[in-house]
Amino acid sequence: MILKMKKEDLSAFLESAKEWGELWGPTRKGDxxxxxxxxxxxxxxxxxxxxxxxxxxxxxPPRFTMFxxxxxxxxxxxxxxPNRILFGIHPCDTHGIQTMDKMFLEEYKDxxxxxxxxxxxxxxxxxxxxxxxxxxxTDTEFIAEGFDLFFTDLKMFYLVWVGSSRGHDLVQMRPExxxxxxxxxDIINYTEYRSxxxxxxxxxxxxxxxxxxxxxxxxxxxxxxxxxxxxSCGQCTMVCPTCNCYNVVDEVELGTIDGTRDxxxxxxxxxxxxxVAGGHNFRDRRADRLKLWYTHKLQAYIGEFGxxxxxxxxxxxxxxxxxxxxxxxxxxLKEQEVGK
Amino acid sequence: xxxxxxxxxxxxxxAGDQLMVLNCEDRLVDLxxxxxxxxxxxxxxxxxxxxxxxxxxxxSISTEEQLEHLKDIRKRSKMLVAIGTCACWxxxxxxxxxxxxYEERYKKVYxxxxxxxxxxxxxxxxxxxxxxEMKIPGCPIDKTEFLSAVTKVVAGRHPYLYKFPVCTECKWxxxxxxxxxxxxxxxxxxxxxxGAVCPSHNIPCVGCWGPTDDLNVSAEYNLLREKGYDVDEIxxxxxxxGGAGVAKMVKELSAKKEAKK
Numbered sequence: 001m002i003l004k005m006k007k008e009d010l011s012a013f014l015e016s017a018k019e020w021g022e023l024w025g026p027t028r029k030g031d032x033x034x035x036x037x038x039x040x041x042x043x044x045x046x047x048x049x050x051x052x053x054x055x056x057x058x059x060x061p062p063r064f065t066m067f068x069x070x071x072x073x074x075x076x077x078x079x080x081x082p083n084r085i086l087f088g089i090h091p092c093d094t095h096g097i098q099t100m101d102k103m104f105l106e107e108y109k110d111x112x113x114x115x116x117x118x119x120x121x122x123x124x125x126x127x128x129x130x131x132x133x134x135x136x137x138t139d140t141e142f143i144a145e146g147f148d149l150f151f152t153d154l155k156m157f158y159l160v161w162v163g164s165s166r167g168h169d170l171v172q173m174r175p176e177x178x179x180x181x182x183x184x185x186d187i188i189n190y191t192e193y194r195s196x197x198x199x200x201x202x203x204x205x206x207x208x209x210x211x212x213x214x215x216x217x218x219x220x221x222x223x224x225x226x227x228x229x230x231x232s233c234g235q236c237t238m239v240c241p242t243c244n245c246y247n248v249v250d251e252v253e254l255g256t257i258d259g260t261r262d263x264x265x266x267x268x269x270x271x272x273x274x275x276v277a278g279g280h281n282f283r284d285r286r287a288d289r290l291k292l293w294y295t296h297k298l299q300a301y302i303g304e305f306g307x308x309x310x311x312x313x314x315x316x317x318x319x320x321x322x323x324x325x326x327x328x329x330x331x332x333l334k335e336q337e338v339g340k
Numbered sequence: 341x342x343x344x345x346x347x348x349x350x351x352x353x354x355a356g357d358q359l360m361v362l363n364c365e366d367r368l369v370d371l372x373x374x375x376x377x378x379x380x381x382x383x384x385x386x387x388x389x390x391x392x393x394x395x396x397x398x399x400s401i402s403t404e405e406q407l408e409h410l411k412d413i414r415k416r417s418k419m420l421v422a423i424g425t426c427a428c429w430x431x432x433x434x435x436x437x438x439x440x441x442y443e444e445r446y447k448k449v450y451x452x453x454x455x456x457x458x459x460x461x462x463x464x465x466x467x468x469x470x471x472x473e474m475k476i477p478g479c480p481i482d483k484t485e486f487l488s489a490v491t492k493v494v495a496g497r498h499p500y501l502y503k504f505p506v507c508t509e510c511k512w513x514x515x516x517x518x519x520x521x522x523x524x525x526x527x528x529x530x531x532x533x534x535g536a537v538c539p540s541h542n543i544p545c546v547g548c549w550g551p552t553d554d555l556n557v558s559a560e561y562n563l564l565r566e567k568g569y570d571v572d573e574i575x576x577x578x579x580x581x582g583g584a585g586v587a588k589m590v591k592e593l594s595a596k597k598e599a600k601k
Contacts, residue, residue: 034514053514062512231528231559232552234504238511249500254367254491255374265512271554272503286556319511321519321528322563 001162003171003178004186010151010158011041014087016173020121021083024058026051035086046088046153049130050313054093054241055086056100059116062238063264066112066248070258081116087123091143092135092313094124096241098146099309103244112263121166124150126197132314134203134327140311141197154189205327207298207308214299217333218291225338226329227287229322230269236325237267237293239315245273268292294329344393344494347379349413351399351406352463353431356480357424358382358398364483371487375494392417394493397466400426400434400583405458407469414470421474421493422466423486428475429550430583433463435576437587465584476501477531479548479581485533502532503553506545510536518544522567524577529555529586547578551585558593571597 005013014023025044027036033048035055067074089097104113124147135141143150148167152159160178162168171178217223237243247266252259266273269290274283283289301309316325323339332338350358362383364371375394379387395417401407414420422428430437436445442462466472476489489499502508506527507517513536519525526547527539538545557578564574575594578586 032514032516051514052516053511057514228556229559229562231507231556231563232505232554233507233528235507235511235517238508251488252491252495252497254370254487254494257495265508267504267508270504286554319517319520321517322559 001168002182003160003162003180004182005151005158005160005178007153007157009174009177013174013177014041014085017085017123017170019173020170021085021119023085023087025087035088041087044088046125047128049127049133050090050315050318052315052319053239054096054313054315055089055122056096056241056244058084058086058120059097059100060104060113060244060246063262064112065260065262068258068260069250070256074261076111078111078115081119083119083121085121085123088125089122089147090127090313091124092133092138092140092311093241094122094143094146094150095135095138095140095311096313097122099242099311100244101146102305121148121170122146123148123167123170124161126150126152126193129197129200129202130314131202132317133201133312134205134314134317135312136198136201137203137205137207138308138310138312141201142194152190152193154186154193159186159190203314203327205330207310207326207330210308210330210333211299211302213330213333214295217336218295220333220336222332222336222338223287223291226290226324226332227285229338230286230290230324231322232269232271232286232289233321234267234269235319235321236316237269238265239319240297241311241313241315242297242309243267268296290324290329294326297326298330343374343376345378345391346375346394346396346494347377347392347413347417348382348396349379349398349409350382351397351410351427351466352402352433353399353424353426354480355382355398357427357478360478360480360483360486361396361423364487367483367487371490374491389416394419394421396421396423397427398422398424400430400463400465401469402433402463403458403460410466410470419473419493420466420470421476421489422472423476423478423481425477425479425548425550425581425583426463427466428477429581429585430463430465430468431479432580432583434465434583434587435579435581437462437464437579437584438591439587468584474499475550477550478533482533482535504532505552505555506530506532506534506536506539506549508532509534510539510545512536513540515539515542518542519563524564524567524569524573526560526577526581528552529557529560529578529582547581549581551582555586555589557586557589561593 024035025038026048028045033051065077067076104110147163150161245266246263248263250261275281297309310326378390395413492499509532523544525544527545530547531549531552
């Protein structure tokens with residue numbers, strides 16, 4: 001269902017929606033854009049292109065306690081997560097969450113992710129690509145599902161996609177702010193908006209054929225050249241909306257066997273990651289780790305799910321201090337040369 | 341089961357790590373309760389030598405007298421844990437490792453005065469002389485990381501310390517990367533555990549936790565050169581806390597650069 005809303009009504013709508021839970025949105029402090037808890041729409045920066053960390057941080061925090069244990073057993077730390085409305089989620093990040101859902105909610109359901117996902121409403125918002133955005137190359141620049149509501153800014157008004165019954169419940173809190181009065185001009189407006197957005201991309205990246213190129217370049221010296229540059233800092237994996245690897249450790253109280261079992265973001269870019277019992281490391285070489293990450297994103301995942309595990313958000317481009325990212329790596333593999 | 345016997349010892353350093361142990365305040369009673377502390381000169385008066393389950397050693401080793409003491413501690417201990425970056429990697433006093441010139445530097449400070457005390461030598465980390473089972477770096481160590489490790493050590497469990505670099509914790513805090521802004525940040529070379537305190541306040545990492553598990557010194561060096569930093573400044577900053585963990589890599593790197601010229 002697609003509804004129409006006056007732009008000036010958004011603030012009042014979000015105010016009412018807060019009855020359901022905390023309101024979070026993109027805020028700006030200097031150069032830093034991050035999802036923060038806000039009181040009102042006025043505190044958000046809806047023009048900001050990307051946050052440093054994608055909204056995965058809400059569903060799967062960088063470090064958290066799963067449960068407490070003692071000699072009698074364990075108690076899950078569930079029930080502590082607040083209801084949250086995330087406003088201003090862009091199509092790429094919504095696609096990222098769908099990838100996370102596949103990992104954590106399907107074959108092996110992760111109770112911690114599931115609880116946070118259940119208590120989070122995703123209110124998407126349209127965006128304008130910058131030079132780092134490449135969602136047109138990953139086919140993620142528009143989104144048809146995975147959100148509760150999605151607001152497309154058409155200058156004079158919003159078109160509001162209702163993507164779930166929970167989204168519909170939110171609409172029902174203020175039904176007078178929405179209408180279904182969609183006319184000929186609105187359709188033309190929206191069609192023009194789509195072509196306009198598609199024309200805004202300046203990134204020339206083209207992922208077509210990447211699975212073949214990865215296959216052909218599996219033993220390419222390009223991987224060693226990239227490894228010479230790579231700092232193994234792991235930032236690319238932390239900021240990637242589809243990276244979901246983690247490590248688990250127990251923290252114990254002194255002199256007792258009471259403790260907590262904690263979970264934190266890990267990265268296949270780290271040497272420690274692929275060490276197994278007995279000390280063997282399957283990917284001791286930095287080049288092998290880089291190869292794993294990029295083939296996973298742009299080759300293996302396509303083979304498994306028919307789409308890349310890259311949503312084109314541009315965060316690896318914005319973050320890597322030595323310019324190793326999906327753009328530079330696919331270019332290096334195609335041209336068989338690592339750019340300066 | 342009797343409590344594990346432990347001892348705390350300090351060598352060349354500022355004693356800041358032992359101070360951090362005492363600064364564990366609300367957990368200190370637990371620590372003293374869970375262990376039998378035979379020796380902790382900074383904390384108590386009746387210290388005695390004896391067989392130890394765990395010896396915690398702070399500071400680098402820089403005199404013959406210290407070396408003898410260290411060897412004695414090692415002999416008496418089932419396990420030796422280096423605490424603080426000086427004990428783990430040598431600390432700032434080991435920043436000239438692999439460069440030579442110790443005699444001249446010594447003369448510059450002490451002149452020709454005859455030193456009656458023990459003979460001194462270039463400061464080095466504890467594991468340059470004896471076997472070290474575990475390193476808990478930091479300048480000073482972090483209370484949480486220390487207690488987490490100690491709890492497991494005294495319980496006979498396997499401690500886990502972050503092996504990845506500061507950048508990881510820095511991203512967890514959602515900080516923009518200050519290296520990309522052209523600042524000299526040692527984050528990628530430095531072990532995490534501090535919670536990325538400095539970059540979280542927009543101050544570049546100086547590397548005080550010492551080297552991370554898998555550092556790429558050459559990549560950091562090349563990046564900083566591209567950003568316009570001077571060779572000497574880069575080497576100095578990388579070695580300041582990196583000590584024995586980076587000295588050889590920096591030397592090899594400099595030799596390679598020389599050969600290219």
